[in-house]
Each structure stands twice: as structure tokens, then as C-alpha cells.
Amino acid sequence: MLTARVNGTDIGYADSGGHGPAVVLSHGYLMDHSMFDPQVAALAAGFRVITWDERGFGDTRADGPFNYWDAASDLLGLLDAMPAWEELVACIHSPDKAVRVNAVRALGRLGVPQAAGAIIRCLAPDDDAEARAVAAHALGRIGDPRSVGPLVTCLGDADYWVAHNAAAALAALGSPGRQALARAAAVNAAGAPHAREALAAARLPVPEAELATPSGGEGGRKP
Numbered sequence: 001m002l003t004a005r006v007n008g009t010d011i012g013y014a015d016s017g018g019h020g021p022a023v024v025l026s027h028g029y030l031m032d033h034s035m036f037d038p039q040v041a042a043l044a045a046g047f048r049v050i051t052w053d054e055r056g057f058g059d060t061r062a063d064g065p066f067n068y069w070d071a072a073s074d075l076l077g078l079l080d081a082m083p084a085w086e087e088l089v090a091c092i093h094s095p096d097k098a099v100r101v102n103a104v105r106a107l108g109r110l111g112v113p114q115a116a117g118a119i120i121r122c123l124a125p126d127d128d129a130e131a132r133a134v135a136a137h138a139l140g141r142i143g144d145p146r147s148v149g150p151l152v153t154c155l156g157d158a159d160y161w162v163a164h165n166a167a168a169a170l171a172a173l174g175s176p177g178r179q180a181l182a183r184a185a186a187v188n189a190a191g192a193p194h195a196r197e198a199l200a201a202a203r204l205p206v207p208e209a210e211l212a213t214p215s216g217g218e219g220g221r222k223p
Contacts, residue, residue, distance in 0.1 A: 001053075001059050002014065003059070004078050004082065007074055009055060009060065010060065011052060011053070011078050013033070013051065013052035013078060013082075014033055015048070015049075015109075015110060016043075016047075016048060016049040017048060017109070017110040017141075020046045020047040020048055021047055022048045022049075023047045023050070024050045025040075025050070026052065026054070026071075027054065031057065032053045033052055033053050033058055034058070054074065055071065085112040088103045088107050088110075088115070089115050089118050092107075092122065097128055100122070101128075104119055104122055105137075105138060107119060107138055108134075108138025108139070108140075108142060109141065113142055113143070113144050116139065119135050119138050120150050122134075123136065123139075123153070129159040129161070132159065133162045136151060136162060137165040137168070139151060139169050140168055140169025140172040140173065141169075143173060143174070147173070148176050148180050151169050151173075151177070152180050155167055155184050155189075155190070155192075155194055155195060156191040163190075164194055166194070167181065167184075167191070167194040167197065167198035168201070170195075171199065171201070171204065178199070178204055181199050182204075
């Protein structure tokens with residue numbers, strides 16, 4: 001879970017991200033945020049769903065007595081403390097690598113589709129390898145189909161983690177990304193091992209014919 005310091009207490013919360021209207025779900029007595037897991041799964045496609053643990057429950061400690069007014073104040077403070085994605089996008093352009101990397105990581109965790117274009121630009125070969133690797137991972141979390149092409153290019157990146165994260169992101173992008181992985185796995189190119197590994201990790205089959213070598217040599221599945 002995420003945490004935010006509110007009213008002297010570290011409040012645990014979860015944020016599905018996304019660009020839809022925000023919905024906040026507050027649990028009842030003796031429960032925690034996990035009681036809403038089915039609702040989050042049902043609503044996350046169209047809404048930004050925020051769940052949280054009140055004092056004394058789940059991941060939020062209670063260091064003293066509290067009442068319903070305190071809980072209401074905690075929720076208002078939590079909403080104020082949650083990061084604004086527009087400010088995070090602006091941080092992507094910071095000259096400080098640590099700021100850029102953490103901003104991209106946070107945007108991926110929040111699943112902000114409006115940030116996809118800026119994060120795609122972080123895949124440029126002239127950027128730092130760590131920044132490219134984090135950007136590839138974030139794009140998989142965001143799920144914007146515009147990232148398929150740039151991620152395919154990253155399959156051949158000289159840095160292992162850039163190529164690995166790009167392959168995993170493509171597997172998470174649904175049919176377009178998985179089709180791109182299958183095509184990449186079918187040729188003897190630099191990114192083929194990463195593509196095959198991602199397909200296997202996602203338990204996605206690769207047709208035997210897709211793995212035939214271009215020269216007409218023997219094909220087959222990865223041992």
C-alpha cells in the first residue's frame with residue numbers, strides 16, 4: 001500500500017489510478033480497505049478508485065483515541081496529500097535524474113494515461129538506462145497502446161533491464177502488445193530472447209511456425 005502523513009498519522013491507502021472520476025470507498029468497523037477489492041476490480045476500468053485504512057485498522061496505526069470527526073479529517077487530509085499527476089509530469093523534464101525516475105515511477109503506479117506521451121519520450125536512447133527501464137515498466141502499468149511501437153524498439157536495447165521491462169510491458173498491453181511480442185520472438189534479433197521470456201512468463205503460447213528461422217533452418221520452441 002501507499003502511505004501519506006496526515007494529522008500526525010501515516011495513513012495507508014490504495015489508488016487504482018486512471019483518468020476517470022474519483023471514487024473514495026471507506027470501510028466499516030473491524031474492516032480495512034481490502035473489503036472493497038471486488039468493487040475496485042469492477043470500477044477501475046472507468047473510475048479512479050481510492051480505498052484507505054482508517055486509524056487502528058489495516059496498515060494505519062492508532063497512537064491514541066479518535067472519533068468519527070478525526071476519521072473525516074483524515075480522509076480530507078489524505079485527498080489533499082495525494083500527488084497531483086500534472087505536477088509529476090512536469091517533473092519528468094527535471095535535469096535531476098532521480099527526480100525524473102521517481103516521477104515516472106509514480107505516474108506508472110498511479111496509471112495516468114495522460115502521462116504516456118511524456119513517458120514514451122523517456123525511452124529515447126540518449127536518456128539514462130535506469131530512466132528508460134523505469135519508463136518501460138511504467139508504460140506497461142499505464143496500458144496506452146501508443147507505447148507498443150517504442151517498446152518494441154526497446155526490445156533490442158543494449159541494457160538488459162530496459163529490454164526486459166519493455167518485453168514485460170508489451171505482455172501487459174493486451175492483444176497489440178502480445179502480437180508484437182510474438183513477431184519479435186519469431187526472428188533471430190537482439191530482442192527475441194526477451195520477447196520469448198515475456199510470453200512464457202505471461203503463459204502465452206507462441207505457435208511453432210512463428211519461431212521458424214528466416215533462412216529456412218530448423219525452428220521450434222525455446223528449450
